[in-house]
Amino acid sequence: MKTSELIYLDNNATTRVDPAVVDEMLPYLTELYGNPSSGYRFGQQVGKALDKARERVAHLIGCEPGEVIFTSCGTESTNAAINSALLMDRDRQHIVTTRVEHSATLKHCETLAKQGHEVTWLGVDEKGQIDLHELEKAIRPDTAIVTVMWANNETGVLFPIHEIAEIVRKKHVLFHTDAVQAVGKIPLNLAESKINFLSLSGHKLHCPKGVGVLYVNKRTKFAPYLIGGGQENGKRAGTQNVASIVALGKACEVAGHNLHHEKTVVRKLRDEFEKGVLTQIEGAHVNGDTEHRLPNTSNLAFEGIDSEGALMLLDQNHICCSSGSACTTGSVHASHVLKAMGLSDERARASLRFSFSRFNTHAEVEKALEIMPKVIGKLRRIAMAA
Numbered sequence: 001m002k003t004s005e006l007i008y009l010d011n012n013a014t015t016r017v018d019p020a021v022v023d024e025m026l027p028y029l030t031e032l033y034g035n036p037s038s039g040y041r042f043g044q045q046v047g048k049a050l051d052k053a054r055e056r057v058a059h060l061i062g063c064e065p066g067e068v069i070f071t072s073c074g075t076e077s078t079n080a081a082i083n084s085a086l087l088m089d090r091d092r093q094h095i096v097t098t099r100v101e102h103s104a105t106l107k108h109c110e111t112l113a114k115q116g117h118e119v120t121w122l123g124v125d126e127k128g129q130i131d132l133h134e135l136e137k138a139i140r141p142d143t144a145i146v147t148v149m150w151a152n153n154e155t156g157v158l159f160p161i162h163e164i165a166e167i168v169r170k171k172h173v174l175f176h177t178d179a180v181q182a183v184g185k186i187p188l189n190l191a192e193s194k195i196n197f198l199s200l201s202g203h204k205l206h207c208p209k210g211v212g213v214l215y216v217n218k219r220t221k222f223a224p225y226l227i228g229g230g231q232e233n234g235k236r237a238g239t240q241n242v243a244s245i246v247a248l249g250k251a252c253e254v255a256g257h258n259l260h261h262e263k264t265v266v267r268k269l270r271d272e273f274e275k276g277v278l279t280q281i282e283g284a285h286v287n288g289d290t291e292h293r294l295p296n297t298s299n300l301a302f303e304g305i306d307s308e309g310a311l312m313l314l315d316q317n318h319i320c321c322s323s324g325s326a327c328t329t330g331s332v333h334a335s336h337v338l339k340a341m342g343l344s345d346e347r348a349r350a351s352l353r354f355s356f357s358r359f360n361t362h363a364e365v366e367k368a369l370e371i372m373p374k375v376i377g378k379l380r381r382i383a384m385a386a
């Protein structure tokens, strides 16, 4: 199948690389292969490209370039922030997080719990929101870190991160946010925030896979996760993935220019699709808070269908979307996020996530709206006959 035939509505799983990003990274895969840490000009030139990328990332998230650490992915950044907090103070080994985090946090905290750390898991209501009083009460004198995602990858639900950061700071505890799904989709400004750590990932904002960032506030002590050379100001050893970092810098610059587009055009595409589905298909419902939500995400439940079957039929019609998050696709478990929101197993298993980007078009939405009722109708007929 040609990529041009695809209707790619799975942009929370990964995104198409922007051609402008590819153009900018290519020289660092060919003639500019110097080591950025080398003392001669051929290497220093590459080092300067890293500086530029750092400035561009910092500009997008409203921090200082020195607060940007390049990593290999969002998962590494998230793991590194939590581990650092635990290493900083032996008397503080308790973690507070939510039940709806991405597996980068969830599985890491489960592993830490097995190793003897105490973890408090905050639940969510039917809209996918946490209770801030409960969060405040969960913080203890021995809490090392509170980690709460900015935007949920499955539902797009946004948590009030600045408010949460204020509460956590008042308790003199470190705060990390997994902003992998938020960066590039909504404006973030860390300058005035009380956030200590933030994670982001390149492949969610039209950059290649395998590069991420951990923001560490300049007043926050940090214990490195990877130990070795002095790269990244001693905060993350290992020769940098130069071409991908250059790409991430460009992707952040382009994302900054497109924030208004995300809020208007991408949101309109999502809303048009969602409205079309809800009016054309009976027994379809939106999962999660529609008021505090990313502009690109729509998580929909269709009564009487199985989402795995829907994925296959939609795939045959060249539509890519997701049931649960991409990282758990293939597992037969109902989404932990939808379950935490109190949805029945049946409704969770009947849910699909559609996520849009600036590379989607109105024509694609129209085509998808033609296909959706046919696919859902077919699935319901099959289920009835079984």
Ligand code: PLP
Binding pocket: 012, 013, 072, 073, 074, 075, 076, 102, 104, 149, 151, 152, 153, 178, 180, 181, 201, 202, 203, 212, 326, 327
């Ligand atoms: N956090 C969230 C919310 C995500 O959606 C993802 C990826 O899907 C990650 C973390 C992990 O990022 P990466 O794939 O760069 O490790």
